[in-house]
């Protein structure tokens with residue numbers, strides 16, 4: 001059925017079940033002029049938003065609608081993770097062509113709701129309008145972080161160490177192997193299709209006093225530049241230390257690409273990159289999903305990669321054309 005056949009109100013009716021995953025904090029959800037929610041008095045409130053446009057950020061040829069919704073939720077959740085925060089309430093606005101297939105919109109919502117269930121986020125409202133342009137999905141995600149403890153990008157210090165969560169580059173490999181029609185590489189495909197925001201690790205790292213943090217949505221190179229620029233420091237990382245999955249190394253060999261490039265320029269991994277002082281580094285480096293990859297040093301606001309033979313090369317924010 002098309003959206004114009006179902007109508008805006010029936011569409012909203014059709015998506016409003018299974019939207020509340022943490023009843024305690026919602027007084028009024030979807031259905032009134034505003035939603036009403038409560039907050040804890042010892043928390044700062046944090047808020048983020050992300051928009052995805054059909055034809056720019058996704059197409060239905062590449063991804064199924066469920067995965068598109070899942071990714072929209074992940075992109076927003078990942079921003080909350082990067083502050084060390086707790087995600088709480090969400091709103092979604094959609095601008096859809098009148099002749100859009102309702103089933104696809106509902107599947108997008110199913111993907112969003114699945115990810116919200118995983119992280120106990122409530123969907124408490126939104127807006128639905130029609131457009132003569134492509135489908136536009138905008139999510140606003142509200143959350144909390146303990147008073148004055150939100151972790152910024154701009155507070156890295158010379159002498160800190162640089163760390164990352166899990167591994168990097170898998171999402172880029174996933175997209176590559178999907179485009180190439182590869183049968184295997186299941187873990188990489190999953191990393192691309194169903195990325196997981198690092199909410200728990202973000203909280204763990206905040207608790208252990210990391211000095212700066214951001215999420216890896218645009219590739220490690222670009223995120224390191226972001227910390228370097230806002231903190232006015234130089235970031236030095238070691239090629240050998242960057243955690244990569246076996247599949248990434250395997251695909252790099254097949255395609256004759258330097259495996260580290262997938263991590264540096266690939267993006268969409270939704271992992272975290274952070275800085276930490278010497279004392280707190282000892283508290284976190286034993287964590288199985290955290291790896292120290294470099295140091296914050298004096299110098300211009302840039303990024304240097306120490307390659308395997310010990311020589312140092314400058315890293316651009318955006319590199320090789322196969323990732324542009």
Ligand code: ADP
Nearest residue numbers: 012030031032033092093094124125126127128
């Ligand atoms: P109003 O005209 O008062 O803004 P709407 O008719 O736009 O109300 O929306 C009715 C209810 O449905 C509100 O609670 C609104 O937040 C919610 N809503 C509307 N569109 C969406 C959507 N796309 N996703 C989630 N909730 C929505």
Ligand code: MG
Nearest residue numbers: 033126127128
């Ligand atoms: Mg409205």
